[in-house]
Amino acid sequence: MSGNLPEDFTSFVGRRRELDQVRRLLSSARIVTLTGVGGVGKTRLALRSAAELRAGFPDGVWVLELAALAEPWLLAQAVADVFGLPQSVRGPLPALIDHLKDRRILLVLDNCEHLLEAAAAFVLELLRACPQAHVLATSRHLLGFPGEHVLPVPPLASPPLEQLPAPAELAEWEAPSLFLDRARAVDPEFTLTERNRTTVARLCLRLDGLPLAIELAAARLRVLDVDQLLERLEDRFALLKGGNRAGLPRQQTLGALVDWSYQLCSAQEQLLWSRLSVFAGSFDLTAAAEVCSGDGIEPDEVLDLVAALIDKSVLLTEGSGPGGGRRYRMLESIREFGRARLAESGGEPALLLRYRDHYRALAARATAEWFGAEQLTWANRLRAEHANLRGALEVCTVGPAGDVAGLELAADLWPYWVCCGFLSEGRQWLDRMLAAGPARTTARAGALWSSGSLAVLQGDIPTGTALLTECEDMAAELDDQERLAWARQYRGLALMFGGGDLRQASALIEDAVRLHRAAGNLLGLGKSLYMWSPVLSFLGDGQRSAAVAQESLEVAEGQGEQWCRSYALYMLSLAAWRAGDLGSAKALALHSVRLRAPFRDSLGLAMAVDILGWIASAGGKAEFAARLLGSTEPIWQSVGALEFGFQDMVAYYEEAVRRSRAQLGERLFAEAFHAGTRLDQDEAVQLALSDTEPPVPAARTSGNGLSPREQEVAGLVAQGLGNREIAERLVLSQRTVETHVSRIMTKLDLGSRAQVAVWVVRRDG
Structure with a gap:
C-alpha cells in the first residue's frame, strides 16, 4: 500500500517550525488538527508534513479532500473509496475498520469545517478501532473531542519595517520568500533589490503573511510593477475599512484581496467566476461552456475567459482529464x-438547474454508450466527475421539480455504480430519490430495479427482492418491457444468491434474455446471459452453461465492450476449471483480470483471482x-459472499486453502496468506498477472461429473454421516457441505440422501 499523496507542482516555502511541530505531535498523538483562517496554508502544510512523514507509515499516507463533499453521510464512504474498498451492505465504516485494524497509516482529512460533527464522530470511531491509524486534519475550527491535538497555523513571518534586513537576508523570511518565488513564476527576472525591498516587505505585512493572499497579489505582477501593486492594495484596504489602515483582521485581509481580484476582472470574467462556483471539485471546458454560457457570455467566449481567470490565479489547472483536455478547479476560498x-x-437557482441538467445529460449519454468500445473512457470520465455527479444529485433533492430528475439521474448512473464499485452509494442515492419521487412512473420503475439490483449484488436479498418485485408489478402495469426484463433478471439472480429455487431462477433469467433480445438491448442481453450461465451450471447443465457464457462473450466482443466480456470470460474459466482443463481456465481467468482491473470492480476481480489461486494450489504452487x-479475503469479508450465492466457488476456495496449508505447513501458510491480505487491489492484480507459467494438468472430474471433493462428500453420505459431521470431518463449513450435497443430487438426478448412498455402493461395487 503506497497511499495517494498528490504530487506537489509548486515549491514549498518556509514552515520549518510548523513541520517540526507536526512531526513531534504525531509521534505521540494520533489525531492532530491544523486550524487557522482561510488562505493561511493549512492544506499545503498538511500535505508537506505527510510527505515528510511518509516513511513512518509503511501502509501509506492517504488524503481525502472534503471541500466538495456536501453530505455528512458520505464521509465514511468517501474515506473507504480512497482505500479502494468494495462498498459493503454492512456499511463503509465496518469495512474500513476491518481493513485498517492492523495497518499503520496516516489519513489526511482536508477541509473538515463544514462537516465538523460527522468528521469528529468518524475520526473517534476509527481511532478507537484501529490502534495504528493516525489522522492529520485541517479545519477552520477544531473537531472538538478528547485526545485531539490542535496546532494553530500562523501566517508567514515578515521582518518589522524598522529593522528591515538587506535583500539577501529578507529573502530568507517566509512571507517575502514566498512572494519572491511566486513573482519569479510570473517574471523570471524579478529579484529583491535595495530599491524594492521596503515595498515587498510592506506588501507582505499588509497581506498579513497569508500565503493565498500573497500568491494572488504576486499574480498581478503580470500587469503591475511591485510599487503599483502596493499602492492599489493600500487604496483597496483604505476603501474597505473607511480609511483605517491599521490592524486589519486576517480573514478581512483575505476577503479584501479576493474582492480586489474580483474587481480587477472584467464584467464577463466576474460573471464566469460566480457561475463556475457551482462546480464541486474540478470541471472541464465543455462543462464550463454548457453550464455557464448564455445571459452575457457566449459559448465561444468561455475559453478566453477561462484563460483570463487562470492568469489572475482565480482558476487552477489540473492536467488532462480522462477524455483529453484540461480540467480546472477553484481554491475553496x-x-x-x-x-x-x-x-x-x-441567478443561483436557475444556474443550479443548468448544472443538474448538464450532468443528467452526461449520465444518460454514458448509459447509452456504455456497452461499447468507449466503455472504459466513460468509466474514467464519470470517476473524474464524481464530485459533480454528487452535486447534481444533491440539487435533485431540493424541491418537487427534482423528483423525476433525481430518479432518472440516479438510475442512469447504474452502470457506473455497478461496474466501478459504488454499490452502497448508488443504493443510498436511489433510495433517497425513491422516498421523494412520484409513484407509478417509468422513472420510478427504473429506480426500483436499479436499487434492487444493487441490494442483490451486496447480498441484501430480502430488500432487493422486495424492490424488484415492486418494479416487476409496476412495469407489467405500465407495459414497460425493458424494466420488466431487468427486474426479472435480478430477481432470478436473487434466487440463486439466496439459495432459492434454481429452476425458477433459470426461468426468470431466461425470460429476461428473451425480452432483452427482442428489444435489441445488448447491455441487458450480455449481462443476463452471463448471469444465466452459473444457474445452468448449478442445475447440472454444464454444456448449456458454457454455450450461454460463450454467447455473452460474443455479444460483448461484437461491440468492443470490456466489463461484460470479463464476466463471460470468468464463467468460461470456471467451466474449464470444472472440466479439468487448467490451461484454458488460467488463460481465461488472466484475460478476465486484465479486462476488469481498470474498472476497480473489487468483487469481480476477487472472483477471477480466486480461480488463479485454485489453479496455483492444484499445480503445487x-x-x-x-x-x-x-x-481476496478482505473483499469476501466485506461483501459477505460466504453468506450468499457463491457456495460452489467457496467449496473450491476452501479446498485450495486446505491443499496449500497441507503443502506449506500451518506457519508458512499463515505468513503467506497474511501477506496477501495486506495487498491493495492494484498489488493483488499485479501478483495475479505475474504468473505466466502454464499450470500442471490435473484431472478435475470423473466420468460421472462429480469433482473429487463431491465424490468424497458422497462417500461420507453413504456412511450415514449428517452434514454437520461431514463438515467436522473435512474441516468445512456446514453451509458448504449442504451445497456439495445439493450439487451431487442435481448432477446425479437423485432425490434423497438414501439414493446417494445406493449410487455410491453401485459405483464402488
Missing part, C-alpha cells in the same frame, strides 16, 4: 466568494496460491 456573488445576483487467496 475563491469558490466561496464566487458562490456568494452568485447568490447575491439571484502452494505459497503463491496462499498469497493470491489471501488477497
